[in-house]
Amino acid sequence: DAMVIQNPRYQVTQFGKPVTLSCSQTLNHNVMYWYQQKSSQAPKLLFHYYDKDFNNEADTPDNFQSRRPNTSFCFLDIRSPGLGDAAMYLCATSREGGYTFGSGTRLTVV
Amino acid sequence: QKEVEQDPGPLSVPEGAIVSLNCTYSNSAFQYFMWYRQYSRKGPELLMYTYSSGNKEDGRFTAQVDKSSKYISLFIRDSQPSDSATYLCAMSLTGTASKLTFGTGTRLQVTL
Numbered sequence: 123d124a125m126v127i128q129n130p131r132y133q134v135t136q137f138g139k140p141v142t143l144s145c146s147q148t149l150n151h152n153v154m155y156w157y158q159q160k161s162s163q164a165p166k167l168l169f170h171y172y173d174k175d176f177n178n179e180a181d182t183p184d185n186f187q188s189r190r191p192n193t194s195f196c197f198l199d200i201r202s203p204g205l206g207d208a209a210m211y212l213c214a215t216s217r218e219g220g221y222t223f224g225s226g227t228r229l230t231v232v
Numbered sequence: 233q234k235e236v237e238q239d240p241g242p243l244s245v246p247e248g249a250i251v252s253l254n255c256t257y258s259n260s261a262f263q264y265f266m267w268y269r270q271y272s273r274k275g276p277e278l279l280m281y282t283y284s285s286g287n288k289e290d291g292r293f294t295a296q297v298d299k300s301s302k303y304i305s306l307f308i309r310d311s312q313p314s315d316s317a318t319y320l321c322a323m324s325l326t327g328t329a330s331k332l333t334f335g336t337g338t339r340l341q342v343t344l
Binding site for chain 1: 335
């Protein structure tokens, strides 16, 4: 089945230690998104790609970066995670008709 | 003021009840209105989307959009325990594939 796969499902990292979350898709969609979702809050868009064109939201902290080496893969890098970065990170692709989300990576910062 | 406000709940109803979930929004330029369902420890999945004002029905689910009031609703008829999830409204300026602005979600529990 075509889908969006996020790895790992759960990630524990130390305060200040760089961490990378990965996302892959078999849908061959041009657009990929990274959202941050904290408990009981709306998903918040961090950035998105249209093909290789990178679009950063104005309020995304500099601590967050992303790479998209090809259509299928996208990475979220958090350079120096703080306690406030603990959240569910959702990757999604889109076409007309809606988004397809991955199952998310739940990040814990200790 | 947030761009999208959603009744936070949580909501607990007995099986078979009619459920009403609601969102209000402030940006009159929103054109596309969506409802996503999110089960625990899963990503959201699209339930329904509507363009502009009007109603749309899909099985037990009905989505309503009132642009004049900046108000959208999702009705679930004959609710089932499998409907227990968090429901997120989402809106877009230019299309269902475009940047979405989400509500905070309403957690629904349907009990036997």
